[in-house]
Amino acid sequence: MDLFRGRPAPAASMRAEPPVSASQNVQSGTQWQNGFVTGGAPSRAGVAVSERTALSIPATLQALRILTGVFAMTPLHYYRRGEGGREAADQRAEAQLFRTAPNSHQTPFSFMELLMADLMLSGGFFAYVSRGPAGRERALTRLTPGTVSIAEHFDRMDGKTLFFDATLPDGTRERFPARDILHIPGFSRDGINGLNPVRYARDALGASIATSEHAARFWSKGGKPxxxxxxxxxxxxxxxxxxxxxxxxxxxxxxxxxxxxxxxxxxxxxxSHDMKASQFLETRQFQVVDLARIWGVPPHLIFDLSRSTFSNIEQQSLEFVIYHLGPHYARIAQAITKAFARPGFYYEHLTDALVRGDLKSRMEAYWQQRQMGMLNGNELRAKENLGDIAGPAGTDYWRPSNMEIAGAAAQGGDSDE
CATH class of the missing domain: 3.30.1120 (Arylsulfatase, C-terminal domain)
Structure with a gap:
């Protein structure tokens, strides 16, 4: 008995991928992986480096906590491109997936935090897209790194198409088209598979782990030589x-x-062990800076203040948002736009809260924007999470009385005659 007999064929607009058949050359080097090798590979320092051992380094743990936390607290907004500029569309169903609840058990913050952690520790993020009767996405389920492998199909007319051999949380294994799997690769050399930082920075991480273990063994002996x-x-x-x-x-x-x-x-x-002669403390200090390079955070954010001053920390924090988190914002927002946005719509992270200056600097900037007529009172109050002012006092735009359009006669001015 054909259990699938009578099922209506999907509409052509709902499927952009070619059907999978035995005649097609769809290959995957590591199909049907189940589980992730967590034992780690040995580094040149003689210690195994894995996700677990990498997170045992305090500097790494703090760097990832900063990266994932700051990224997750940045709201992801949904916009429509209009003739007069962009318009907010956060009330649409596809926006609520990232504004209210991506699934039944996670908040948007915890989902984005996990997404960023997978990018940093495994080089890519995968999630299964659950859809309702009308084909609308209704939930995103994160798939454990190592349970998804990518199969490629190339067609001279349509180019390359990706399929995903995935093991779902219920233990079932299946090949899925791209529309059923949200895939966000990290920094990549082929545009498909993200590079795993733990694997490529194995020796640097291993040296830090070995140094920490050496100190632990020394103190476990009571600090005796x-x-x-x-x-x-x-x-x-x-x-x-x-x-x-x-x-x-x-x-x-x-x-x-x-x-x-x-x-x-x-x-x-x-x-005796001369820690000073062997520059043990200097080695550990350098490793903190080296770990900051690996994970892409300014050293002062992982509590290395040796080269920070009151005058440059604010600038370093701004650079953190622009140069370190900026590429992640663009990468993830564009991947989500490609997967879920309707034509004419797009997702974008709003980083205004991260680049706000101190109170005095903000008030000076608000005052200049108000005088120039760029924003009205209610728009400025919204930036400080304040309620609107009723009437024209909140909606009117100011215009300096001593400014006019270039070349136009001054209103109410004296004549030259």
């Missing part, structure tokens, strides 16, 4: 094992402050 027990007498192999075991049991770890009583003319020599 390595010890050598020497004697002029001959000590057999079994006695060496026994002496080593007794010494480690009594004097290793946090409880290693007991008094040593040695026999057989044993003498204890301590191998």
């Amino acid at each position: 390595s010890t050598v027990l020497t004697t002029e007498q001959k000590v057999g192999p079994e006695d060496k094992v026994r002496i080593r075991t007794d010494w480690e049991r009594l004097h290793a770890g946090h409880d290693g402050s007991r008094v040593a009583v040695l026999d057989q003319d044993l003498k204890a020599q301590f191998l």
Whole structure:
């Protein structure tokens, strides 16, 4: 029995992808992946680097917390292109997906925070698009990194088409067309697969992890240097094992402050570690700056204030929004526009709240805009989350009385005659 018999064929406008058939050459190198390898690959420092170990570095954790949090708090608005400029369209159904609830269990903030985290830690974001009876998107379900692989189909007339071999949260595996999967790649070399920063910066992250582990091992021994027990007498192999075991049991770890009583003319020599000569602190300081480079945040945002002053922190914060977050805003807004926006509409992040100056600077800017007639009183009050003023006092635009259109006669002025 054909379970699909009688099902109406989808409208031509609803499907832009060619049908998948055995005759087509649709290949994927790693189809039907299920699960993500979290063990990590070894770095040159001798430690495994994975998402989990990378997040164990305080500077990395803070950098990602800043990137994902600031990105998620930036509202994503929906606009329509009109003859007189753009018009807000946040009340439309496709806008509510990112303004109210992307699904039943996440807020827009938590969804965007997770989206940005996947971009930074795995190089790309995938979400399954649930649709209603009319084909309207109704929910977005994030797919775990490693459970989606991309299959490519090339046609000389239509170019390249992507399909996604995905494992859904219910365990089912299927090949989906592009309209069913929201795919946002990060920085890429082929335009399809985003580069994984954890993989490409493995050695730098591994060096930081190894340095942290070295410090942890040193303090786990009570901050005591390595010890050598020497004697002029001959000590057999079994006695060496026994002496080593007794010494480690009594004097290793946090409880290693007991008094040593040695026999057989044993003498204890301590191998000192000169942290200053090995520039241990300088190494850790440099690694913080190196991690800031990897994740794209100014060092002062991860609490490295060695090169920051009161005069340049504000400028660095502005550069963070423009140069560090700006490409992410454009990348994600354009991907969402391509996937969900109706013709003539587009999504855009509004960063006004992030680039606001101090109170004095804002008031001076508002005053100039008011005098120039750029904004009315209610528009300026809205920027400070204040209510409207009733009547013309809130809606009128000012025009300086001493300014006129160039070349026009002054209104009410004296004649030259």
